[in-house]
Amino acid sequence: MYWWGNQMTAWGWVLMSVSSVAFWALVIAVIVALGRYLRIGGTDRRAEQSARPSPEQLLAERYARGEIDEAEYLRRLDTLEGAAGDWRSPSRP
Structure with a gap:
């Protein structure tokens, strides 16, 4: 059909x-x-x-936006660099 x-x-x-x-x-x-x-x-x-972003980049962005002043930026940057050096040093137990 x-x-x-x-x-x-x-x-x-x-x-x-x-x-x-x-x-x-x-x-x-x-x-x-x-x-x-x-x-x-x-x-x-x-x-x-x-x-x-790294902590240093975040800190630089906050400084660029005017959230923190130069003295605060430099103080925190020194703290970050000091903290990074402490845990990476081989003399620390």
């Missing part, structure tokens, strides 16, 4: 072709989306952690 002899009609071929293309497009889209999700999730976290 829906077949012409032993072959599909033209609508059968069109439907089969369109559904095949749609299936493979969906498979490729899922693979690309998964790749982007995994790449973004891993790369951005590492970049975010490595992009954290």
